[in-house]
Amino acid sequence: MFAQEAERIWQVLGNDLVVEIEHIGSTAVPGMAAKPVIDIMVGVRSLVNATSAVPALESLGYVYWRENPDPGRMFFVKGMPPYGNQRTHHVHIVEVNSEFWERKLFCDYLRRHPEEAKRYEALKRDLAATFRSDREAYTSGKNDYIRAVMSKARCEEMGKKQ
Structure with a gap:
């Protein structure tokens, strides 16, 4: 499902905007x-230049969350x-090399370390x-663990680059 949707997204956004597409979560x-x-x-070079993504992704059935409190990403x-029966996809448009982009290291690390x-x-x-009914508490409860794994992932990544 990821590969098919990523291809559709790349087709509507184009090489001029998209640097890379990653499966996260x-x-x-x-x-x-x-x-x-x-x-x-x-991943894009600049969020300022990514406004063309809104109508392009809307053409694929995505809804842009304009009230997103995170200025470091565009969220769809x-x-x-009422546009479907249940959520199937989230798209996070972020600048490559941003803090949000670095989250791909977390998934990469978990894929390489099944015990983790x-x-x-x-x-x-x-x-x-x-x-069960407190999404914020659920999310914040993961923060310390994610930080610890991200530290390991960064160290591992730095070791590869040396």
Whole structure:
């Protein structure tokens, strides 16, 4: 599902805008329990020059979240009522080499380290059970773990570049 949607996105946005497209989130880690929503990160050189993405992605059925509180990304949702039965995809347009773009290291690390992926999955299950109706608490409960894994991922990445 990711590859097909990424290809469709690349076709409507074009090579002039898109630098790279990455599959992020739990569905990007084989075998990990996840909500059935594909998170797609589109890397661009400049968010200022990415406004053309709005009508292009809307043509694929995405809705742009203009009130997004994070100025470091443009966020789109596909399938959310009343435009569909349930969310199927999220698209995050971010500048390459930004802090948000670096999140791809987290998924890359979990894919290379299945034991770490299992620990993350267990944490997510515990938090989901504890904070069933509190999305913010669920998300903040993952922060320390994600920071620790990101530190390992950065160290591993630096080792590759040397």
